[in-house]
Amino acid sequence: MSIDLHSHTDQSDGSLSPQMLIELAEKNGVQMLSITDHDTVSAYHLINNVPKNMHLIKGVEISCSWNNATIHILGLDINITEEYLLKNLEIQSKQRLIRAGKIAKILVKLGITDPLTRVMELAGNNIGRPHFAQYLLEVGKVRTREEAFKKYLGNGKPGDVKFEWMEMKTAIECIKNAGGIAVLAHPAAYKYTNTKLNGLLKEFKEFGGQGIEVISGSQTSAITNNLTSLAIKYDFFGSQGSDFHEYKNGYSSLGKCMPLSPSIQPVWNLF
Incomplete structure (x- = not known):
C-alpha cells in the first residue's frame, strides 16, 4: 500500500490546491494520504471529491517550541472541528500575521518594495517565510527560494524574526483533545546531537507523543536506520511522509516513500 502522511497544499506553503493534491495523489497511486498543512485544517473544507480507493486521514502540522527552538508535530486522524485545537491554531495564525508585518518592514529597509500585499495574496492568513521567499523570487531579488533563505530569511539573516509558538506540551494537548495521534515530524531535520535528540524524544513521550516520522522525504538510509532504532528504544509508532510541497524540475515526490x-x-x- 502506498502511504503518505505528510503533505502540504496552498493553504500553507504548498503550491497545489487541496483538490489538485488529491488528484496528484491518485495519479501517483497513493492509497492513504494525510494533508498536514502548517497550523491550519482549512484544506479539508475545500476538497470536493476523494477517490473511493483512497483513505484520507485528516491531519495538521503544528509549529511549537521546545527548549527555545522550533519543532513540528503532526496531528494525525484528528477531528478538524474540535474547539480547543481550532482556538490555538487561530492564535498561531494571528501571530503569523504580526511576524509577517515585521519581516516586511525589514525587507523594505533593505530596499525591497513593500511585499506584504503580495505575500498575503500568496498565503492568505497563514503566512510563513516561504511566501516571502516566493515574493523575492517573483521580483527578481533571488534566483531560487533557497537563495532567499540564504540571503534574507534563514536563521541569523535579517528576516529571521523570532516567533513565540505554542509550547510542545500544548501542541500535543491540542492533538489529543481532537482525538488524534501526535507524531514528531522529520526528527533529523533539526540537526540535533544524539544527546539533544534523545532529550526531545523523552519529553515528547512524557507529554503524550505516540509516534515519530521515521521516513521523511529523501533522507539517507543511515538517518532512517537511526530513527528506526530510536522508535524501538522509546516504543514509538513509526510514520512516513514525503513532506510534499511542490513539483521540483517536473518531479513529484508525493507518495514516493521508502x-x-x-x-x-x-x-x-491506530487509525
Whole structure:
C-alpha cells in the first residue's frame, strides 16, 4: 500500500490546491494520504471529491517550541472541528500575521518594495517565510527560494524574526483533545546531537507523543536506520511522509516513500 502522511497544499506553503493534491495523489497511486498543512485544517473544507480507493486521514502540522527552538508535530486522524485545537491554531495564525508585518518592514529597509500585499495574496492568513521567499523570487531579488533563505530569511539573516509558538506540551494537548495521534515530524531535520535528540524524544513521550516520522522525504538510509532504532528504544509508532510541497524540475515526490522497517509498528494501525 502506498502511504503518505505528510503533505502540504496552498493553504500553507504548498503550491497545489487541496483538490489538485488529491488528484496528484491518485495519479501517483497513493492509497492513504494525510494533508498536514502548517497550523491550519482549512484544506479539508475545500476538497470536493476523494477517490473511493483512497483513505484520507485528516491531519495538521503544528509549529511549537521546545527548549527555545522550533519543532513540528503532526496531528494525525484528528477531528478538524474540535474547539480547543481550532482556538490555538487561530492564535498561531494571528501571530503569523504580526511576524509577517515585521519581516516586511525589514525587507523594505533593505530596499525591497513593500511585499506584504503580495505575500498575503500568496498565503492568505497563514503566512510563513516561504511566501516571502516566493515574493523575492517573483521580483527578481533571488534566483531560487533557497537563495532567499540564504540571503534574507534563514536563521541569523535579517528576516529571521523570532516567533513565540505554542509550547510542545500544548501542541500535543491540542492533538489529543481532537482525538488524534501526535507524531514528531522529520526528527533529523533539526540537526540535533544524539544527546539533544534523545532529550526531545523523552519529553515528547512524557507529554503524550505516540509516534515519530521515521521516513521523511529523501533522507539517507543511515538517518532512517537511526530513527528506526530510536522508535524501538522509546516504543514509538513509526510514520512516513514525503513532506510534499511542490513539483521540483517536473518531479513529484508525493507518495514516493521508502517502506517502514517491519521491526516497528506503523502509526496507521491506530487509525
